[in-house]
Amino acid sequence: MKRRDVLRTLVFFGVGSLINPAHIWMSCSPKVDRDIMDEGQIVLLGEIAETILPRHKGLPGAKDARVAQFIDQHITDCYTGQERLDLIQCIITIDETAKARFKKSFVRLGAKQRFELLQAFDRAAKANKDKENIAYTNYSKLRSLIVFGFFTSEPGMKKCLRYAAIPGKYSGQIAYKKGDKIWEFN
Template sequence: MKRREAIKNLMLFTGGTILFSAGLLAGCNSPAGRTFISKQDIYFLDEIGETIIPTTARCGGAKAAKIGLYMKMMVNKCITNEERLIFLEGLKKIEDAAIEKYRVEFLSMNSDQKKELFLNIQLEAEKYKKDNKSKPSAPVHYFQLLKDLIVKGYFTSEIGATEARRYEAIPTRYIGCINYKKGDRVWATS
């Protein structure tokens, strides 16, 4: 066997072993065996984002900013395992709450029903935060985590930075004090 073939076989064997064991361990982390956002979840996340940041006459909403793809990347690669499990359980809670209250899946609800559902969940999240204020180690509420990802993803997207905010790609000078007129958009920051 030549050296290159030996190295290739070794890499395939060790890589396969690592991937196989990671798959087995990942199945143990979540009660439902689900530990990552899938491609099928992107449309669901886009709809959640569009409810929180809808499209207006002036600018596109969260769906136009492809918030589902952003959240998939952030949840799968950037947040802790504990936060990921909270997030995934939160998605299930949203779906369960929609079925319980309106007898339909979240994606089948109209925009007014989605807003009402999220207002109720927001009240629940605020109560949770108030009740756990004295516990610094208390985990974040799933809805707060969801909203934080949506807002950060939207305002760092091209649509959020250029349409919802004022954006100057190459700042030419520093102006320390700018007069604000009612209705002006805030400046995008990096």
């Protein structure tokens, strides 16, 4: 074998190994629309989340945990098109209800008015009075996503729960005093 053939073979295999098969595979996959919610809807969602899980006595709130951005990413990656639209419609309906009831956007409401409005949505969702209204039926899902996003975030897990990284010893009985944080094992 000639030196030129050896060099050509080495270059061929070297360049071939640089082309990652994952890049080729990803170029064949369909484009995903990353802009499901616009910036205004993300801000609105952040305010809704902060009303549900506010900062309290030095503990982080939903904004600190970037729950709105998490939900935007989560519904982009995990929800079908109709589920996304239903959840976004729920967020829009909360703002429209605030405008109709208080003549202000939800973002401009005071803490008491926000709480009152979300409490009305919560009662309606629990009573399930209006099964035709998507906003009320999806409010429970939205609230669950907010809580899920918060407690799976680093600030929510490490500052609001007792955090014990695994591996660790197994303890079947853990002492608990009233007012203690709940345990989170990762």
